[in-house]
Amino acid sequence: MKEKEIICECGHVNPYGTEVCGSCGKPLVQKDSDELLNMRYEGAARRSQTYNKSIIDKVWNFFSSVKVGITIIVVILIASAFGTIFPQELFIPPGQDAATYYAEEHGWAGELYYTLGFHNLYGSWWYMLLITALGISILIASIDRFFPLYKALKNQRVTRHEKFMSRQRIFGRSTVTDQDETMNKAVSLLKKKRYKIFEENGNVLAEKARWARWGPYVNHIGLIIFLVGAMLRFFPGMYVDANMWVREGETVPIPGTSQDYYLENLQFDVELYDEDDERFQGAMQAAPGAEHIETFRTHSILYMPTDESTVGAGRELEAISEQEIEVNSPLYFDNYSVYQLDYKLNELSAMSFDVEDRETGESAGSFTVDLNNPEDYYTLDNGEEVYIYDYFANFIINDAGEPTTENNVPDNPAFIFEMTNEDGEEELTFIRIQRNFEIRDDEDDPHQYAFTFAGIDTNHVTGLKVRKDLTLPFLIAGGSIFLLGLLQGSYWPHRRVWLQRENDGEILIAAHTNKNWESIKKEIRSVTEQTELSEPVDQTDEEYEKEYKEKDNL
Amino acid sequence: MNSLAELSSNLLYIAFFFYFAATVFYILSVTGRQFRNKEGNVKKNRWGTWGYIATVIGVVFAFGYFFTRWAAGGHPPVSNMFEYTAFLAICFSLAFVVINGIYKSNVLGLFTIPVIMLIIAYASVFSTEIAPLVPSLQSNWLAIHVITVALAQGILAVSFGAGLVYLVRTLDLSGKKMTKRTFGIEFIMYTLLTGLAFVILTNVFEATNYEAQFTYVNEQGEDAEKTYNLPAIIGPNEGVLETEDRFSPLFYAPDWIISEDLNTVVWSFGSGFLLYWVIRLIGRNRRISAMLQPLLKGVKPQTVDELSYRAIAIGFPLFALGGLAFAMIYAQIAWTRFWGWDPKEVWALITFFFYAAYLHLRLSRNWIGERSAWLAVIGFAIIMFNLIFVNLVIAGLHSYA
Incomplete structure (x- = not known):
């Protein structure tokens, strides 16, 4: 059903729901009022204010409401604040179980926090839903308002209905001796102030920065692009987030790159601030003994496998680049970034042992085990061989009371060595740091070969973060558009000044701006001071005086 | 420097x-x-x-x-x-x-x-x-x-x-009765005065090098020490004052509270309150x-x-x-x-x-x-x-x- 159009007395056909004629500005509702005109969206008809029949209308109207939009913003705001009461799950100490951590650390409140799912608030389905609702609201509210506003500003006529003029906040009536001369002077002054001049029947509309009115819509488009970009992360292949630990001298495939890239850690350094640095004496003396780390960096080489080599160990690698990876200076290649994140100094890398032949009382020789790559056996100087019967890189006794290794990081290495003595018997010796005992059949019968611990070698390990984020271009585009739109809408005010001739030698002046009234008043003042026009009044001054004159004189 | x-x-x-x-x-x-x-x-x-x-x-x-x-x-x-x-x-x-x-x-x-x-x-x-x-x-x-x-x-x-x-x-x-609005605006004034009180207090006691040592029992149940830079209204858990001629606490905080911070907060809000009422009374309770x-x-x-x-x-x-x-x-x-x-x-x-x-x-x-x-x-x-x-x-x- 087509709703009734409104034909204004000026002849302009306005769509149903219009409050102020799109052409001449005659008020179409509250026609006889003298109150200031509501200039929001130029009084144009909006879909959401006009139709409310079908389900689509209802959904549309719901999301186009700024009230709903603000409600969503406020709900997100409050929810976000709740997420900072206790640390989120991703910030609790590694290895802690969230199910018990919150209750232990924060008592019943912590338990409640965990039960409500607030420990993972920002990743929860309802938080995502809120953000999605905000996105929809932004989109629909913008469409609902942009097109009517655009049409209204495009169709506006220069000559305005008298009621439109007199119901503007800034309005004045001047009697002048020469209408033409005054108008021309005013126009040239306004032009100097960079107003665009439109003329019709000797009347004038001076306008500037209309484009600022599109700012909100531009920034909303930017926000939508940003939100869509953020959602793309959930598509496979868009996002990689992996950790890697590389020992000095080691070359490892970079996780997340499907073994297309390898990284070698040539050397890792930590640099401390000079303790004698004059600039920082005060701060350093305030915290004696504290380490002041200046930087830490990995001297790395990036490799790619050559075309011929097949996937697997021993691939032929080709060096691509050599770079120092440092905090604030990641290694970039092929959409990947490798960041310096963490480190571990002086990790055990090798252990040496001496072996003595108790029969001869002489040394049988020494050997060194690479803790990250132990050999199966080592040949001693006397030609005998030491087998590694078992190796535990990070030795623990598990719950079942059995020796095992917690992981393959050699933080607490333990060995069971095996040697064959002259009698052809196999001797087992267990060794770990500060522990050394022979596994004997007879307590009083020592092994022929006695092991002693001879020394260690250490090594630094660098902790790196590998990231790929193909959503970044969307976020950068969306963010930039958002900021530009914000700038456009906030830093430029849309100003209009109407000058209209009346038959009796009068000139009407009215002005409207979407912000910064004091500034437009200043501009108009400089025009009226140099012409015969009298300064228009700010009609809110009258309200103010009515309300406060008496009070102030008390 | x-x-x-x-x-x-x-x-x-x-x-x-x-x-x-x-x-x-x-x-x-x-x-x-x-x-x-x-x-x-x-x-x-x-x-x-x-x-x-x-x-x-x-x-x-x-x-x-x-x-x-x-x-x-x-x-x-x-x-x-x-x-x-x-x-x-x-x-x-x-x-x-x-x-x-x-x-x-x-x-x-x-x-x-x-x-x-x-x-x-x-x-x-x-x-x-x-x-x-x-x-x-x-x-x-x-x-x-x-x-x-x-x-x-x-x-x-x-x-x-x-x-x-x-x-x-x-x-x-002007009204005598407190409304949401008058409470709100006075709360802003009070908050600003609390900030002022905090700044004055910390500076005055710092200038006089005020220090009060306490031994106390911390959250882990171990004996520990801490220093107060403001007179202790609220002392640490099972605190014993070690410095002579210092104000002795009126209350003692439980172990899970950082007692010297709570003490500072109490001092600031208390003095802010005092400051507020002194000013108000000077202004004939307006x-x-x-x-x-x-x-x-x-x-x-x-x-x-x-x-x-x-x-x-x-x-x-x-x-x-x-x-x-x-x-x-x-x-x-x-x-x-x-x-x-x-x-x-x-x-x-x-x-x-x-x-x-x-x-x-x-x-x-x-x-x-x-x-x-x-x-x-x-x-x-x-x-x-x-x-x-x-x-x-x-x-x-x-x-x-």
Whole structure:
């Protein structure tokens, strides 16, 4: 059903729901009022204010409401604040179980926090839903308002209905001796102030920065692009987030790159601030003994496998680049970034042992085990061989009371060595740091070969973060558009000044701006001071005086 | 401390002195006589101009402090609590100078400059030593991100000042009965006085080198020691006072509370309360806001409202740029991800959402005037919460101080 159009007395056909004629500005509702005109969206008809029949209308109207939009913003705001009461799950100490951590650390409140799912608030389905609702609201509210506003500003006529003029906040009536001369002077002054001049029947509309009115819509488009970009992360292949630990001298495939890239850690350094640095004496003396780390960096080489080599160990690698990876200076290649994140100094890398032949009382020789790559056996100087019967890189006794290794990081290495003595018997010796005992059949019968611990070698390990984020271009585009739109809408005010001739030698002046009234008043003042026009009044001054004159004189 | 660093801190003292002078001038400007000229029009006295000039000189010296400290330390002085808080106050004064250049409101000066001084004094409670930068802070983005945020927050703070002026100007404060509004405005006054009390207390007891040693039992059930720098009203768990001639606690806190911090909080709120009532009684039991109200005669509420809005319209995009966009770029480079739900990040987002809600309420729901003014005050409260509470109480990546 087509709703009734409104034909204004000026002849302009306005769509149903219009409050102020799109052409001449005659008020179409509250026609006889003298109150200031509501200039929001130029009084144009909006879909959401006009139709409310079908389900689509209802959904549309719901999301186009700024009230709903603000409600969503406020709900997100409050929810976000709740997420900072206790640390989120991703910030609790590694290895802690969230199910018990919150209750232990924060008592019943912590338990409640965990039960409500607030420990993972920002990743929860309802938080995502809120953000999605905000996105929809932004989109629909913008469409609902942009097109009517655009049409209204495009169709506006220069000559305005008298009621439109007199119901503007800034309005004045001047009697002048020469209408033409005054108008021309005013126009040239306004032009100097960079107003665009439109003329019709000797009347004038001076306008500037209309484009600022599109700012909100531009920034909303930017926000939508940003939100869509953020959602793309959930598509496979868009996002990689992996950790890697590389020992000095080691070359490892970079996780997340499907073994297309390898990284070698040539050397890792930590640099401390000079303790004698004059600039920082005060701060350093305030915290004696504290380490002041200046930087830490990995001297790395990036490799790619050559075309011929097949996937697997021993691939032929080709060096691509050599770079120092440092905090604030990641290694970039092929959409990947490798960041310096963490480190571990002086990790055990090798252990040496001496072996003595108790029969001869002489040394049988020494050997060194690479803790990250132990050999199966080592040949001693006397030609005998030491087998590694078992190796535990990070030795623990598990719950079942059995020796095992917690992981393959050699933080607490333990060995069971095996040697064959002259009698052809196999001797087992267990060794770990500060522990050394022979596994004997007879307590009083020592092994022929006695092991002693001879020394260690250490090594630094660098902790790196590998990231790929193909959503970044969307976020950068969306963010930039958002900021530009914000700038456009906030830093430029849309100003209009109407000058209209009346038959009796009068000139009407009215002005409207979407912000910064004091500034437009200043501009108009400089025009009226140099012409015969009298300064228009700010009609809110009258309200103010009515309300406060008496009070102030008390 | 090298000579440049010494010069730097002296420049800040000088700036503080000029802010103080500006406050005096602004007080004179609103309380002083108004003259009528020959035509019989009310002519304002000149003190307001002097107040503005003193503020401008203060800002110049404050930037002198900023750049000499930058030179002395070799990095932008925005890297810890003292440095950031002081710079926020400086940006607040700069924003005031710029915006008041347009609106020329002496009353705004009267309301903002003392708050600026209070923030600087609060900053100086923290360690003022120049500290070396941790690796993640060694980036040009530190200066770009933090300076933009401080500028934005300084501008947004001006909207708070104007909002406060609006409320004191327009609210009905004469009634004997407490209403939501009178409570709200008096609560703001009380909060500011609590800040003042905290600053005075810490400085006085620091000047007298007050120290009281306690042995106590900590959360792990072990014996431990701690030092109080304010007389202990609330002592530590099972605390025993070890220093002679010191005030003995009236209460003892349970082990899971950081008792010296609670003690400071109790001292501040208590003295703030005392200060509030002393001022009130001197003013014959009128509300503090009611005492200020007559000074604001002749201020047009619409103009102050517009000023407050204008500050937000300028500050909000700048905050989005510095507090979110630059922050994300920096975080992507230094912390490997542009966003990580660190508490400070979340509160920056909350600040952003709050002012976004303000703008939508104002532009579409016609929340102008009083409602807008209350929101401007709340916005500033969120900013201060993010600065003080989130840094000091909620642990996160931004807790440098």
